[in-house]
Amino acid sequence: MSAMFRSLSLFNYRLWFAGALVSNIGTWMQRTAQDWLVLTDLTDNDATALGITMALQFAPPILMVPITGLIADRFDRRRLLMVTQLSMGLLGLALGLLVLTDSVQLWMVYVFALLLGVAAAIDAPVRQSFVSELVPPGHLTNAVSLNSASFNGARLIGPAVAGVLIATIGTGWVFLINAGSFAAVLLSLRFIRVAQLQLKPAVSRAKGQIREGFRYVRERPDLVVVFVMVFVIGTFGLNFAIFTSTMASVEFGTDASGFGLLSSCIAVGSLVGALLSARREQPRWRVLVAAAFAFGVTCLVSALMPSYWSFAAVLVTVGLSSITLMTTANATVQLTTAPRMRGRVMALYMAVFTGGTPLGAPVVGWVANVAGPRWAIGVAAASGFVAAGVAVVWLVRGRHLRVHRVLPDEPAAATGALPVVGAGRFHFTLQHDGDAAGRAAARARAAEEAEAAAATTVIQERGT
Template sequence: MEKVLSKKRLQIPQVVAALKHRNFRLFWGGQCISLIGTWMQNVAQSWLVLELTRSAFWLGVVSTFQFLPMTLFSLYAGTLIDRFPKKKMLIFTQAGLMTLAFILAVDTWMHTVKLWHVLILAVLLGVMNTFDMPARQAFMIELVGEADLMNAIVLNSSIFNAARVVGPSVSGLVIAKLGIALCFLINAVSFLPVITGIWLIRLPKPVQPASRRCQEGIWQGIKAGLDFVRKTPGIFVPLALLAVINVFAFNFNVLVPLYAKNVFHAGAKTYGFLMGANGFGAIIGSVILAIRSAHGPKMRSLFIAAAGVSIFELLLVPAKSYTLAYLLLGITGLWVITFTTNCNSLLQVQSPPNMRGRVMSIYTLVFGGLVPLGSFLSGSMAHAWGAPAALGLGALISLAFTVALVIWRPSLLKQEISFKWQD
């Protein structure tokens, strides 16, 4: 009994090991507030587009515009991230995101908002996120060091998914009771804590001088990053699987509002709760991952999670009950967080410090930059055949690719991952 209690006491700190670092606490605390606002804006923007156009096609187009900059500029962004201080870059990007949210809030509140306004702001939002997302990922190791990186990634994912529960649910209620504009305003204000937290972070002077980091040309840097990924199977395979799953299975922002409106014949409140269900399942997955973070990422877990996402999306296709849909979206969310956390961790633990910004920019390119393609395909299919058919076809393609990879390289399921990088 004493050994069991001792083991439990050792395990509890491991769940939140990264929080012992002051810099990570400042960053993480700000994100706890800001991400709720981000999810409120995501839901409100999709609902705004539906109100302006009543079209599944335009919902996909707006999502395409928002993620198109990642497709075009992610590789360039990664090279710059490896050259310049990430702290300053993040303050700039977060301030830019706050400004864009405030502009959309005022435009909507004054009832002057047009579809083309939303499209322009979506592009600008995408430009900011193209630099912000990989910078945040690569910044993590500077906050916690090598030993607690996996736990930091899990904790960061946990608040992201907690926000997926709180943000959409609150957004649905706010839209129904107070209007869409307030969601955008709340998001704008929510950036203040994270900007303050990043400003207060204290980092040691960089080991590598800026002049040395800038010796390599931009295109040389991009080519070096792509060559590294291509020659490292432990990084290339997760990225290839992520590409297919992201295009065909991760289209919740396009398809869930259509489920709420066309399948369940409901409004913004139901839409918010359905999006929240996905996040609630991801929270449960985050807790499990945090407990197991000391064991590191597993290639086998990546493939199992990819299959889990696909299978539970297929089960959602014939669902006519709101309760059943809520449950299935929750379970899908659990598999989504398991997949993305293992993928993110596999990339970081196998990337050397001088490549991490570029590797994570390629991750951003695949994770965010391919969203335009996925959004366009799912929006077009939903427009032609309905949301359930679009969801089912995407899930089938994802499952087929996952099974094909396992048949082609069964040894991947047994591959052990070690921490290869050294600072």
């Protein structure tokens, strides 16, 4: 099997991947149906109402972050996922029945969005951490990227299918189909070979464990920078539902099918970006910075596109740059975090990633209402440039990144520099003090091996 798909050679990961793909398609169908229900059926193209719905759905990761990570570190992650996935399936079923019986009102959608956010707040850090139990450490970057490919492959299929179904049979049936899709991931969790899981020693109950998670991140400036980048772009840049729905309905006057197609265009780029990320052995800071800058550029270009089809084409590059950034950030956090802290750190990461939406979505929705959707996309472009700037400033100050001018006949290897671009008689070169992510990953692997050795010793002692 090629390096891009090497994690699929493992039975447990292959089973999880298949179940998650089906469930992800259903989830994207529901997201599209929910957005369209709020925007056109329950309001008159009110982007603010859509922003409030997103805010309620993504607020719980912030409010519950003190406990969700600790839950992920302390309890059986497979069983927790069964509970959270079943809960989200039942919520989709109930909302679908309300729509089909013409009983749904806007406040009800708000309530369901909040309840779904609570379930997702627990599910997200558990699901992210569970990947490290499905594959050995050497496959983790690949597995994270393939998860993103699954998620974005579903984004490619789900919204397009949902758009057609909404136009033909209505939003209610889309919610019911999503509820049924959760059976796939529940079955995969049921039949996973537990004996083959890369189980980590459970964190025992003790005082100060929640504070320990915050302190761990605070003492890791590299993680803080990643969190800041993800927060800025996640808050103001990744509000794709607002951008695509308002551009489709307000700027271009299309129906639900046109809205779904725009979401699928983002998914095409995201899928390509995730597969390219799967080929990389380790996450790199230069990729992270370049992806943030590219996100700003592609969003800016998309905001200037004059027609529906030119806008749709540029959305492919928006999706590629955004998923490259997110998969690299995710892999960096997971690979450089000590295993016993992974659940708590990933809870903080997911809170930062999705929790900024309650702040950003209403603001971006208000901008779309007042100034138009193109200006809302301009806010997203600014977030990419700010995130890239934060990383560059830290690399210069914290990692001693420097730019030097070297004569053409002076070998770059002698200075330990990497050539960037030539200008006249000089070459601009980039120097740094090594790959911080690689060193942190090595420390995390050493900690993981030490914990495994300690667990083995305890088992042997109990056996004697």
